[in-house]
Amino acid sequence: MGKTAMGPQTLIYPMPTLLVGADIDGKPNFMAVAWGGIAGSDPPMVSVAIRHSRYTLKGIRQNMAFSVNVPSADMARETDYCGIISGAKVDKVGVCQFEVFYGEVDNAPLIEQCPVNMECRVVHMLDLGSHSLVVGRIEETHVSEACLTDGKPDVSKIRPFAFNTTTLQYQALGEVVGKAFSMGRELKTQ
Amino acid sequence: MGKTAMGPQTLIYPMPTLLVGADIDGKPNFMAVAWGGIAGSDPPMVSVAIRHSRYTLKGIRQNMAFSVNVPSADMARETDYCGIISGAKVDKVGVCQFEVFYGEVDNAPLIEQCPVNMECRVVHMLDLGSHSLVVGRIEETHVSEACLTDGKPDVSKIRPFAFNTTTLQYQALGEVVGKAFSMGRELKTQ
Numbered sequence: 001m002g003k004t005a006m007g008p009q010t011l012i013y014p015m016p017t018l019l020v021g022a023d024i025d026g027k028p029n030f031m032a033v034a035w036g037g038i039a040g041s042d043p044p045m046v047s048v049a050i051r052h053s054r055y056t057l058k059g060i061r062q063n064m065a066f067s068v069n070v071p072s073a074d075m076a077r078e079t080d081y082c083g084i085i086s087g088a089k090v091d092k093v094g095v096c097q098f099e100v101f102y103g104e105v106d107n108a109p110l111i112e113q114c115p116v117n118m119e120c121r122v123v124h125m126l127d128l129g130s131h132s133l134v135v136g137r138i139e140e141t142h143v144s145e146a147c148l149t150d151g152k153p154d155v156s157k158i159r160p161f162a163f164n165t166t167t168l169q170y171q172a173l174g175e176v177v178g179k180a181f182s183m184g185r186e187l188k189t190q
Numbered sequence: 191m192g193k194t195a196m197g198p199q200t201l202i203y204p205m206p207t208l209l210v211g212a213d214i215d216g217k218p219n220f221m222a223v224a225w226g227g228i229a230g231s232d233p234p235m236v237s238v239a240i241r242h243s244r245y246t247l248k249g250i251r252q253n254m255a256f257s258v259n260v261p262s263a264d265m266a267r268e269t270d271y272c273g274i275i276s277g278a279k280v281d282k283v284g285v286c287q288f289e290v291f292y293g294e295v296d297n298a299p300l301i302e303q304c305p306v307n308m309e310c311r312v313v314h315m316l317d318l319g320s321h322s323l324v325v326g327r328i329e330e331t332h333v334s335e336a337c338l339t340d341g342k343p344d345v346s347k348i349r350p351f352a353f354n355t356t357t358l359q360y361q362a363l364g365e366v367v368g369k370a371f372s373m374g375r376e377l378k379t380q
Contacts, residue, residue, distance in 0.1 A: 002335055005293070008234040010329040011306045011343060012227055013350035014204050014261055014363055037202055039228040039239045040321035044198040047237055047323065049229045070203055073228045076367045083191060095377055105194070116201045116211030117193070124316055124327065131230035133237065135316065135323065141199040143345070145192055146328055153356050160203035162352065166343050168371060174364025175264045177351045181358060184270030185283055 010035075017079055020048050021067040021100075021109040022059030028093055028100045028109035031056040032083030033130070034163035036068065044138040046097060046120055049131040055087040060134055063107035063124040068136075069114035072147075072159040076170050104140045113159040115147040118179035194327035204352035207248055207269055207346075207360060210238050211257040211290075211299040212249030218290045218299035221246040221275030224353035225321070226258065234328040236310055239321040249322055253297035254312040259327075262337075262349040268362050274324040294330045305337040305348040 015034040022029060036048035046068055050057045060066045071079045078096040085092060093100055099112035103119045110117040119135030149158040161170045205224040212219060226238035226272060236258055240247045250256045261269045269285040282292055295309040304320035308328030337347040351360045 003291075003307070003332040004338060004341075006331045006333055006343075008328040009308075010228040010231060010234050010236075010328065011260065011308065011333070012206055012208070012258070013228060013306070013345055013348060014206055014352050016204055017200055018202070027320055035228040035230075037237075037239075037375045038225040039237070039323045040225075040318035041320075044200050044318035045198075045239075045321070045323075046202065047227075047229070047239075047316050049227075049235075063272065065245055068202070070201065073367045077373050077376060080370055080372065081377040082374070083253060084374045085378070101193075106299055112193070116203070118199075118201065123252060123318070126314055126316070128230040128233075128235050128325065130232035130234070130312070133235075133325065133343075135228045135318065138198040138200065141196045141201055141202070142193040143196055145194055146367060148285055151194075153196075155356055157356050158203060162204050162363060163370060164344055164345050164363075169368065169369055170367040170373075171327040172364040172367055173352060173354075176361040177263045177360040177362055178270065179359055180270055180353060181274060182270065183267050183360075184272070186267060187271040190273070 015165060017161050017163045019069040019071055019079060019111060019114060020056060021069060022056050023107040024055060024059035029056055029059060029087035030082050032079050033055055039135055044062055045135060046138055047134050047135045049140055051071055051131055065105050065108040066117040066120050066136060067108040068120060069111045070116035070160050071114050073161050075113060079159055082140060083157060115144045117142040145179050156158050195292055202295050204377050205350050205355060207273055209259040209261055209269060209301060209304060210246060213253055213297040214245060214249035215301055218245055219249060220282055229245060229325055235325060237325045239323050241321055247322060251341055255295050255298040256308060256326060257298040257300050258308040259301045260306035260350050261304050263351050263362050266305060266351060302370045305334045307332040310349035314336050327349050361367050
């Protein structure tokens with residue numbers, strides 16, 4: 001079987017499902033983002049791609065600060081809501097009953113119910129056409145104590161979920177395929 | 191239960207597992223990358239974070255071109271190998287028995303066995319400290335015909351896998367949590 005050329009498509013699998021937060025005119029707001037990830041380790045960095053028209057981007061520009069929150073599968077409904085509705089129209093924090101807290105970074109609102117929260121300061125904003133690629137330095141990370149095992153974040157308790165760009169479904173993580181930095185060693189001796 | 195502050199950590203879940211390709215001194219090479227994702231839709235863009243010392247980055251700089259290939263779970267061993275070994279030392283294409291092909295973009299090598307391949311031209315390279323964030327415009331996408339259903343990419347056939355940054359395990363996708371741009375509508379009427 002061969003290949004089919006499909007024109008330029010945004011087909012990365014899996015994509016994360018994240019809630020990006022910012023204060024806009026002094027009030028916290030959150031949007032769902034699948035186009036985000038880690039951008040560096042020293043210092044720790046994240047990047048998120050946000051459409052220019054989004055209300056959350058206005059807040060990021062106001063304060064040059066934002067948060068990245070990892071929701072668990074039992075928050076999929078609220079997360080989806082934050083991707084459908086604009087904070088310019090409704091108070092999403094109220095509708096979703098998010099308990100918001102702040103850490104070190106002013107104006108980087110964090111969601112108590114999300115197992116993992118990262119506070120970020122903007123270091124770059126790249127205009128890429130439809131989207132702005134916002135690159136932030138991670139200043140502090142918070143993890144829910146209920147999602148730790150032996151002091152380490154436990155993904156089976158965090159229960160993150162992926163966004164499937166083709167089916168438009170949210171999917172949990174499944175079976176373990178293998179051990180990283182390990183299973184490939186078999187090929188070294190061949 | 192409360193929160194534990196853990197200092198700045200790179201805790202995004204799930205992360206994808208990707209094979210990024212480049213020609214270095216005229217020969218194709220691939221590295222495993224978990225820190226990558228979509229960066230825009232119009233035009234379609236990707237970003238990948240690569241440590242400055244990596245051999246693949248040398249090739250990306252030489253040609254300002256690269257590829258992003260999505261491996262399937264049955265390629266986890268080869269993918270892991272490409273994350274362990276440097277192409278400066280061995281011919282990874284030979285060891286992994288990758289069948290390499292090229293499309294529109296010169297010097298963006300693609301792996302036949304990977305269900306999804308994106309050809310990219312570099313539009314930005316940001317120095318973020320330990321890593322360079324490479325932003326590329328997706329010029330063409332190829333999907334294996336065996337992974338299409340009714341002409342659309344089928345994630346159940348692609349079988350992509352996530353990289354779990356805490357357990358260092360590769361994980362397949364699991365149960366469907368819900369429908370995006372849909373399940374959140376329930377909250378609109380509350």
